[in-house]
Amino acid sequence: MTLQLYLHFPFCKSKCLYCDFCSAPGSRADMERYAAALRREIRLAGRKFPNAKVSTVYLGGGTPSILPVDLMDSVLDTLRSVFSLQSGAEFTSEANPGTLTPEWLERVQRYGVNRLSMGVQAVQDELLRSLGRVHTFRQAEEAFQMAREMGIPRLSADLMFALPGQTLSDFRESLARTAALGAGHLSAYSLIVEDGTPLAQKAASGAVRIPDEDEAADFYQLGLQELSRLGYCQYEISNFARPGEECRHNVGYWQGAYYLGLGVSAHSMLPASEEEKSAGAAYVRTANVSRTEDYCRMMEETSSAMEARQPISRKEAMFEAMMLGLRMNQGVSGTDFQRRFGSSIREIYEAPLNQAVRNGLGQWTADGGYRLTAKGLLLENAVAVELMEC
DSSP: OEEEEEEEEOBOSSOOTTOOSSOBOOOHHHHHHHHHHHHHHHHHHHHHSTTOEEEEEEEEESOGGGSOHHHHHHHHHHHHHHSEEEEEEEEEEEEOTTTOOHHHHHHHHHTTOOEEEEEEEOSOHHHHHHHTOSOOHHHHHHHHHHHHHTTOOEEEEEEEESOTTOOHHHHHHHHHHHHTTTOSEEEEEEOOOOTTSHHHHHHHHTSSOOOOHHHHHHHHHHHHHHHHHTTOEEEETTEEESTTOOOHHHHHHHTTOOEEEESTTOEEEEOOOHHHHHTTEEEEEEEEOSOHHHHHHHHHHSSOOEEEEEEEEHHHHHHHHHHHHTTBTTOBOHHHHHHHHSSOHHHHHHHHHHHHHHTTSEEEOTTSOEEEOHHHHHTHHHHHHTTTTO
16 A cells, blocks of 8 residues: 655744644643654554555644754654655655754754755745744745755745735745745745634734735736746646656645545545445545644543544545646546546536536546646636536
8 A cells, every 4th residue: 555644743933923724832841742642643553554655755834843853853763663665755844944954954864854845935024024934035045055955855945925015026036036046846825814813813903904816816827927937837726846846745635645644633535444435435534633732642541643534435535536636737637537436537527527618717638537727727616616516
């Protein structure tokens, strides 16, 4: 069985104003307790999947790079002793430019990390401060230089657009200067104001103005143009890469690979049990508890921190395959869809997808697959909604 692994590290230096992820500042004692709980979950998972061949590993957060070197060493040592990584496996860690050190980089590289994803977000320090980011762009430049000097072969950066006070010129500068850092991969995301965050409260009070959907679309179109000019190819709605630099871990999510999430709030997509298959499940999705305190306690007292396990029916699985696959420029492979579900895409979704063709939003591919046009990618959610009733 081929498996992708995700490990969640919930700690950060300070929580950004827009963030609703499972993350918060933590003490050394908090991190020691969490690392011990995560090591236990890794060992238990290894017993459940003793023959798994791991194709990708992703360390996310939070900020993995804030974890002290000795604790990260203990977690990764356990991971490598329990799971077998395929030759050439992609091993990514997220990092905050303001917390990266040569010692931390050297240690994770020792365990196989060969790709670094850094949250740059913008190059204007005033915009970074307005988001509650703890780094400056100068620190981002230094972090990229450090990673290159340490021999990390693949570098990625996250950028945000449609920020309060951000201009199109600001975003153009962010794209150009971040590309110049040597990132082979760029992700560009529109700001989403999540309920309950400090940014949402500021917006509600009128302290900041959030660009509207039309303005966000202008930023996105500018990003498409500039990234193409800078030598990046779009391969997913928000992701762009130079040749060979696509994130294999995320591609696995979009193409239906099995993945195992470890840590607080981590999610998984795994094979169904025989009983679940008999009841019509194509696979199952699981979720761990979303509070770090609960996660640590449950891993100390029991053998699982899972709070939800949901069998996914064949109909639901087919819709998920389309919804996620259509995010990619190449679309959904007709051959792969037929292999997974025993039916063709046309058999299940021909009417709504033909309507999308007539609207200039999609097109059929040679193997009976389907992809969205450039216009369709802008309206991917609207196309996916039409498939729900099939």
